[in-house]
Amino acid sequence: MLNKIEKVLLKVQKPARYVGGEWNIIRKNWTETAIKVAFAFPDVYEIGMSHLGLQILYHIVNSRADALMERVFAPWPDMEKMMRERKIPLYSLESYRPVRDFDLFAFTLQSEMTYTNVLNMLDLAGLPLPSAERKDGEPLVIAGGPCACNPEPLADFIDLFVLGEGEEVIQELLDLYKLMSREGRSRRQFLYRAAKIAGVYVPSFYLVSYRPDGRIEAVKPTQDGIPARVRRRVVTNFDQAPFPDRVIVPGIEIVHDRVMLEVMRGCPHGCRFCQAGIIYRPVREKTPATLLSQAEKLVHSTGYDEISLISLSSADYSRIKEIASVLLDRFEKQGVNVSLPSLRVDTFSVALAQEVQRVRRAGLTFAPEAGSQRLREVINKGVTEEDLLAAVSSAFKAGWSAVKLYFMLGLPTETEEDVIEIARLTHRVLRAGIDQKVSPARLKVTVSVSSFVPKAHTVFQWEPQREITVLRQRQKRLREQLKGRNLIFRWSEPEMSFIEAVLARGDRRLGRVIEKAWREGCCFDGWSEYFLYERWSEAFQQVGLDPAFYANRRYDYAEVLPWDHLNLGVSKDFLRQEMELALNGQQTPACRWGKCAGCGLCPAFGVVPEIIAPEANEITAGNLEVINGRF
Amino acid sequence: MVDFSPILPQKPVNIFWRYRLQFSKMGLARYLSHHDLIRTFTRAVRRACLPVVLTQGFNPHPDLSYGPPLPVGIVGEKEYLDLNLTRALTPASLCSLLNDALPEGLRVNKAWLLPKRPKDRPSLVTLVRRAAYQAKIPLTGEIKREDLTNYIQTFLAADEIIIHRPLKAVRKKNKKKEEKEKKQNIRPGIFSLKGQVKAKEMFLEMELRLGSKGNVRPDQVLQAFLANFPAQVDLEEVEIIRTGLSPLESLIP
Structure with a gap:
């Protein structure tokens, strides 16, 4: 196989994507290992290799004596063409074996825009697309990741979805697989048993019925013993959760080319548009001792020169200052930097970044999300204009000359006035730069504007997305106001966000559209150079479904949502109540400092936020009593 | 256990030992570009905990210098790179420490200690014809x-x-060109x-x-x-x- 591959490698871009052999890869004895898992990332190598989940699962599965995991990525179109011409099947980077030879073909769904790549990879592997057509002896196709929270559009193609965190459930699945294959059971028998594992959703065991108006009537299990609602998995005692001490270090440059040290999981803030904020609840922090030991092992085993303290909101980690300075002290002598990927909009975060980032390479990024105070209250982004201006001023003062601001267009209740506020705010940020005497030659404010996409399980799950024409017109409006020296305006294609919205709130009937679009050549939809909106539109037409029904319609509170049978732990009543608060511009406190917003997760799942004690010098009578974690 | 806290001298180092390494780049490693190769060696040096001299400045990194780049896809049997150490190592132990930290396809085969005086050791780029x-x-x-x-x-x-x-x-900006x-x-x-x-x-x-x-x-x-x-x-x-x-x-x- 490798010989066949090598013949084409010098005809494609970045051949190193396709040969493996990286530092720290694990190659196990094929014949002596019982269960073979191919981990598939349905995007290009550099993106997939930047995904921490891959490294965690690779570590977990390969730590078992009876299992192995190898990697598969979506070949870039130039390589795909070569593979099809020469009949090279999709293969793994460790042993160059065809995916067909594996027991499990496990996808991670990080974005709706990778769905056509999932189909393409199944096809390149030589597998039938519909799960119903795959036979015993062919790999079981499983999928997890954030998009598994509403996986309905892929329900026809995937045998089994995993809801929530994979660290534990993967072990249970492998144990069951081993047992069942030893007993010579069929894939259907395996799926039936697997469906009883918490967190496992087998779509073929559920029947969806529709009402005449196209909305869902009901989603019901078709067999006895299959749960009516599938519960998301949450890892508890997160501090001790498995974490790799060696990760694969690619030879080519990848997107996150550094040690990714996960300081906490979950986010205490309740931004109403944010899906990650729901699906990673509750907040769970690691202890500084664990982090230091993990960092030590990772720096030594990888040779990376940067440790990124990652999480959804690292500035909220209780002992962020302490861990940052401990790591800096420990590794500075070796030329190893510490970095923070995301900043909260406040001076604390800037001070932290200032302390941590001795090298002011890139600018700082802030995400006020909305331009006006009113709209920020609607989305529960507890940030004021004063916060932002104070934060950017201190950034400029500390020596940064470039800042990036991230906004969303088309948020619920947004008016033209809110859009203008984005421009006004940006000009005030620019003004702050000038006031702080940043050299006009270097001063740069980048405004990045995406379009709001309503997502399943969020407060805004019922909300319509604004029509493409409206989004485009508001972008245009904003572009006109953001011309000028030192200003850079970036936007995303509304057509892309539209397809994303359709798939994010879609039901099973969309499977036919995805398949059609893929057959007509859609692939790498998240890459603007490959995104083919017309083909998608045609696919909707040919299948006879209206995309606006999914993207631009206000879903009714009373209707059955395509994902209602998937229980993420946050109650629907809470989301609805939050929606009412949003419309009134009322804030909901962060899940922190003893305040509980009442999302219902903890009692429903029997979990608690795992918050460590704050920094010693910050303990006051006021915050001592609110430490509700277990440490 | 290898010493795990070696490298950065806080002040400019005047006394150091400069080595020339001869390495091969074959197998899967031949698909690495010159930039990839540089990244890979820099990381290998850190993994091997070699007492390398780091560059001065805001972003200190191991100071390695290479011979002429090898085009992607071509095997290199005898390629060269120079590096500075703050402590002397025998060429043999330098090779073996580094080889334990290099991915497949890259291997250091020989090392030599270069002369003390900078003028007696011109850089690889100026030497290779x-x-x-x-x-x-x-x-x-x-x-x-x-x-x-x-x-x-x-x-x-x-x-x-x-x-x-x-x-x-x-x-990009000048598309008419x-x-x-x-x-x-x-x-x-x-x-x-x-x-x-x-x-x-x-x-x-x-x-x-x-x-x-x-x-x-x-x-x-x-x-x-x-x-x-x-x-x-x-x-x-x-x-x-x-x-x-x-x-x-x-x-x-």
């Missing part, structure tokens, strides 16, 4: 030995061997070219000029050489090896 290559070309047709010899003689007898290089780099085809006479850069046929394979050995001016790549020579070649060849199976850099006597202390 020529490179020797071997190309293995599978034949799908046939050619007799004397025909090959004659063909090579005729090929080398030309005063000019012109190749056309399409200029790929078009600046024409994509000009650049012509290059590669004949002056070919110092020698020999060939032989063994079974179904042809082996070409060549020595070519390296450097910022008049640099000739082996694939360029092959392109010109095979343009009117009488026998059929399988271009996809061509393997090129850079067998060495020269003048050797100046590279190896």
